[in-house]
Amino acid sequence: MIILHGFAYSNYYNIVKHVLLHKGVPFKEDLQWGGSDDYLQLSPAGKIPSMTLDGGEHLSESSVCCDYLEDAYPDPALYPADALARARVRQIMKIAELYLELSCRRLLPFAFTQSEVPAPIAGEVREVVSRGIAALNQLCEFSPFVTGSQQSMADIYLRYVMGVTDLGGTLLKWDIGNEIEGLRDWQAMMAELDISKKIDADRQANEKDFFAMVQQRIAAR
Ligand SMILES: N[C@@H](CCC(=O)N[C@@H](CS)C(=O)NCC(=O)O)C(=O)O
Known part of the structure; x- marks a missing residue:
């Protein structure tokens, strides 16, 4: 099953998550804040989100992940045919x-x-x-x-x-x-879309932890 790495407060993470949900692709979420050397194995530039595919390969950059999902799971299509x-x-x-x-x-x-x-x-x-x-x-x-x-x-x-x-x-x-x-x-x-409602609720639930993480990083500078 695809693993989506990142955090629900991230808008880039939510773009890829929305595409996965829209296409009905099964996936698991893995909470990652980024910023560690280990995370660079998943996302070479250290950016959130990244995905691990069924074969264990990693992909990063939201638009690349979205285009991969469109190619690998064309139905329902998110681009016109022309x-x-x-x-x-x-x-x-x-x-x-x-x-x-x-x-x-x-x-x-x-x-x-x-x-x-x-x-x-x-x-x-x-x-x-x-x-x-x-x-x-x-x-x-x-x-x-x-x-x-x-x-x-x-x-x-x-x-x-x-x-x-x-x-x-x-x-x-x-x-x-x-x-x-x-x-x-x-x-x-x-x-009003069900997918948007789920993503917005998950984002809200992640808000407190996200700001705590940000404050911790600011204090550690
Ligand atoms: N070009 C990247 C941008 C992703 C991005 O900026 N993600 C933010 C989180 S919303 C991030 O990783 N910030 C931490 C950092 O820049 O080190 C993409 O399309 O995925």
Whole structure:
């Protein structure tokens, strides 16, 4: 059985977990916080999540894990059959990750230490996120799913990208999601899926331990 390594508070972990649950692939969860030399055997860059496959091979990087799951378990499909339509799904995933997620991730240390975001960093993040907002407004349909009537990998990616993005927006006093037309209604619809409810409940249950781990690491610096 596939083993998913990581922790339920992680949005990247939840992307892969959502795909596993959507496809009905049996898997076990293995709590890992990362940061140890041993973990590098599972994930060479030390990033959460990683997966151990049935044959004992390890895979890391969420998008790689998701693409592996799509190839190995094609039904139900999370990409359209047409090559261009597939590329359009990936384009949205890439833009959401590069310009929303990774920009807002720069703000997490300030959230963890409850400190003010320095103005130059806030300015840089705002500039990049603004590009992401403009791009997603151009590309997302939300009718009702991100690229149309079928749920795709882009729905799963964007849902969890918005976790970090909304947190970043709070620190910047900026309602980022509200600037993407249709996103808030789509988020509410996605939150009603049974899989989303399970993932959100697991995330909530992991919250206290996650912040205790973060505080311990900050104190040990
Ligand atoms: N590119 C990676 C990013 C994963 C990532 O940043 N995970 C976070 C947890 S949400 C992590 O491992 N943070 C610890 C670290 O960067 O050392 C992926 O797509 O899986």
